[in-house]
Amino acid sequence: MSLPSRHRRTxxxxxxxxxxxxxxxxxxxxxSAAETGTxxxxxxxxxxxxxxxxxxxxxxxxxxxxxxVKGSVWRAFQAAxxxxxxxxxxxxxxxxxxxxxxxxxxxxxxxxxxxVFQLKCSPSTGTANHPIEIDATAxxxxxxxxxxxxxxxxxxxxxxxxxxxxxxxxxxxxxRTDGTIDFWFDGVKQTFTTGSGTFEGTTWDGxxxxxxxxxxxxxxxxxxxxxxxxxxxxxxxxxxAGS
Numbered sequence: 001m002s003l004p005s006r007h008r009r010t011x012x013x014x015x016x017x018x019x020x021x022x023x024x025x026x027x028x029x030x031x032s033a034a035e036t037g038t039x040x041x042x043x044x045x046x047x048x049x050x051x052x053x054x055x056x057x058x059x060x061x062x063x064x065x066x067x068x069v070k071g072s073v074w075r076a077f078q079a080a081x082x083x084x085x086x087x088x089x090x091x092x093x094x095x096x097x098x099x100x101x102x103x104x105x106x107x108x109x110x111x112x113x114x115x116v117f118q119l120k121c122s123p124s125t126g127t128a129n130h131p132i133e134i135d136a137t138a139x140x141x142x143x144x145x146x147x148x149x150x151x152x153x154x155x156x157x158x159x160x161x162x163x164x165x166x167x168x169x170x171x172x173x174x175x176r177t178d179g180t181i182d183f184w185f186d187g188v189k190q191t192f193t194t195g196s197g198t199f200e201g202t203t204w205d206g207x208x209x210x211x212x213x214x215x216x217x218x219x220x221x222x223x224x225x226x227x228x229x230x231x232x233x234x235x236x237x238x239x240x241a242g243s
Contacts, residue, residue, distance in 0.1 A: 037235025040098060041090045045072040045229060049087070057085035057214070067226065069165060070103065075226045076214035078114070085225075086118075086214030090232070094174050094204045101169040101239035102213070102230040107162045108138045110221030116141075117213055119172070121206035128205040132172065132181060135217075138162050143183055147202045148176060155192040155199055158185060167243040169236060172203055179203025184236070 043051030045064045055062050061077040062085055078085040104116060119132040128146045135142050143156040160166060169184035181199045183190045192199050211232075215225045233239040 037099075037233050037238035039231055039233045039238055041232040043074075043087075043089065043229050045074065052087040052089040053091070053210070054088040055086075056088065058082060061085050062087065062214070065226065070228055073226055073228050074213070075224060077224045078215035078222065080109075080219070080221050083218045084214065084216040086212045086216055088120075088210055088212050090210065092119075092174055092204075092209040092211070094176070094209070097171070097173040099169060099171050099233050099236050099239035100211070100230060101167070101233070101236070101241075101243045102228050103165055103167045103243045104213075104225060104227040105163055105165045106136045106138075106160075106215075106223065106225050108136065108221065108223045110219050110223075111137065112219035112221065112223075113137050113142075113217060114219070114223050114225070115212075115216040116225045116227075117168070118211070118216070119203065120210055120212050121204065122208040122210075123206055128202050131179070131203045131205055131209075132170070134168065136160065141166070143181075145181060145199060145201055145203070148205055153199075153201065155181070155194070156183060156185075156190050167240070169240050169243070171236065174204040174209065176202060176204050184240075187240075 048064060049055050049062055064072055065075045067073045076085040108114060113135045115133050115135045117134040118130045120130050121127050128148050129150055131146055133144055141158055141160045142154060145153045145155055167186050171182040173180040179202060189197060191197050213227055213230060215223045228243060231239045231242060
């Protein structure tokens with residue numbers, strides 16, 4: 001069955017920083033190193049939660065913790081019966097292209113799914129709501145794209161487990177019908193369920209779009225999402241150097 005045009009999927013330096021990116025397993029889509037690039041936004045664990053535009057958590061449930069592997073990181077704790085514990089930042093502009101990089105581990109105490117990353121749009125009703133989201137259970141992580149009719153398209157899944165660190169990177173072009181997504185997991189460029197390495201569809205809707213990290217979806221058990229400071233940058237290397 002052919003899809004509407006808005007759902008078409010298509011395939012489309014600083015030496016030290018380059019060495020760091022390659023040693024961590026990160027490479028450009030072509031497999032070659034690119035220029036270091038510019039960091040456009042990242043929160044500071046030294047500054048604390050005020051690094052984000054907003055924190056949507058119960059008091060005391062979001063902050064900086066010390067991890068034996070990653071050092072100073074963020075922890076969003078969502079207690080059983082609470083709808084969310086999420087951070088919000090930054091606002092985005094339609095038509096922009098950028099890279100995002102971070103690492104995360106979850107601890108989910110039930111069988112429910114939690115959104116651990118959202119590209120969110122406002123208003124929530126009558127739009128795609130969250131054109132891109134990553135959600136996790138205690139045994140699975142998944143990347144989905146939601147179109148302007150608020151229909152989900154599962155693009156990728158992988159097994160995981162509680163308390164396992166994984167690194168994530170996205171290249172996103174923001175567009176209502178011609179947006180694109182490329183995705184790297186644990187330093188490896190991923191192929192989507194479509195058979196392509198690039199998805200074309202909805203990555204923007206409504207009048208305001210922004211990014212969210214944390215844990216979202218009302219459920220019966222506690223859940224937490226511990227993550228490194230996300231980095232928005234002009235290149236994959238700059239976005240993933242700290243992951």
